[in-house]
Amino acid sequence: MNDSKPRQRLQPHGGAWLLIFGSVGVLVLVFAYVAGWLSPSRLTAGRLVNQLQTNAGIFPGYRRNHAKGVCVVGYFQSSGRAGGLSRAQVFGPDERTPVVGRFALPGSNPYAPDSSVPIRSMALRFALRNGQQWRTGMNSMPVFAVATPQAFYQQLQAQQPDPATGKPDPAKVAAFFAAHPETGAFMAWVKTAHPSASYATERYNSINAFELVDAAGRRQAVRWSMVPVASDVAPPGPGGAAADYLQADLLQRLQQGPLQWHLQLTLAQPGDPTADATRAWPDDRRQIDAGTLVIQAAAPQDSGPCRDINYDPLVLPDGIEASDDPLLPARSAAYASSYLRRTTEEALGEARRSSSASKPQESPR
Secondary structure, three states, X not given: OOOOOOXXXXXXXXXXXXXXXXXXXXXXXXXXXXXXXXXXXXXXXXXXXXXHHHHHOOOOOOOOOOOOEEEEEEEEEEOOOOOOOOOOHHHOOOOEEXXXXXXXXXXXXXXXXXXXXXXXXXXXXXXXXXXXXXXXXXXXXXXXXXXXXXXXXXXXXXXXXXXXXXXXXXXXXHHHHHHOHHHHHHHHHHHHOOOOOOOXXXXXXOOOOEEEEOOOOOEEEEEEEEEEOOOOOOXXXXXXXXXXXXXXXXXXXXXXXXXXXXXXXXXXXXXXXXXXXXXXXXXXXXXXXXXXXXXXXXXXXXXXXXXXXXXXXXXXXXXEEEOOOOHHHHHHHHHHHHHXXXXXXXXXXHHHHHHHHHOOOOOOO
């Protein structure tokens, strides 16, 4: 039954208007602060990604870091041994979780030779049965060079190529490392590191700390590593001088059968740093083999299943949470900025190609 009396509109009184506009104003200010508009000197994801582009150039449609890579697919077979530490479904007994991953090199140049850097990376997306996802990006070095996003930005600035030479100024690079003694462990590793012959024989480390949460809400700080089953140390071989020998080696190995890694969880003890990725934990910390990663096939990154995945390290399932490491939110924000840029470039490129193909062609005279 409808009310036949006309309804009276409620008009906000003066205080209500102030509250409404005040709330909107706060949101605008928060957004402006996050974007860096109110503090031009504040480090933002956009500035960080811009510096990556300044150092290596812009390659439309490619990731702003780890630009050169190859897609892989497979699954993770849980051992069940981590189930007591985390309620995440991926660690359940006999749980098999599909994985889409990516091997890559650091840097913004998708055409860089594989021998140009000693670091290799592995990124993975676990698609859990309950609809949740776990995304992780790991690297072959044991520690990160710096502990904060600000220091990483300063490192990139110091390594910016000099327009006159096309190379970084050695004096600026030396000054940066002299001012940042926390880089010592990373630099010690670099002095002994060599470009490996294969993605398959590398150990990949989370470097950042995370927290596992069990069914009762108890927390355990961990770092994880993917430890390879393959252990051969053959030299690069015929592809050693080629720009793309890593992908060729990967495809050749997969023709012989799947490749495997063990997911090794390292458990922190009280006092172990969780907010400083430059510091390794002692070697005697308890370790758990949480399961086996099985890589079954590979595909080109421009058409493979990893192409449109943003391997944001803060996409985590229930039972795994971020630690207090300041690099984690910075990585997440920078990945989002990079993803938006490259997907926009891809969309614009496809639109141009479509428009060009639809134009009538003039007949030859």
